[in-house]
Amino acid sequence: MIDFYYCHGIELDGNFMEHTCKRRENCKYYMEDFYRRYAGMLDRCESLVCFHPCRYFIPRREEVRVEKEMSGYNMF
DSSP states (O other): OOEEEEEEEEEEEEEEEEEEEETTGGGBOOOTTHHHHHHGGGGGEEEEEEESSSSTTOOOOSSSOOOOOSSSSSOO
């Protein structure tokens, strides 16, 4: 029985070419550290690799914080 869905953050086009999903940061099913957090539950999960547009996309309700690295210089 499938209890959870998780997204790989990948979309497939009509030629089955992989592309990074542009909406993954706001996707309910995408979690960057999913394998680290839930490695013991993978048999109860179904992964999503979607065709564009993703029919499984559900926006997150909470705000997502994305940390970006500085490009090699300090501002101060």
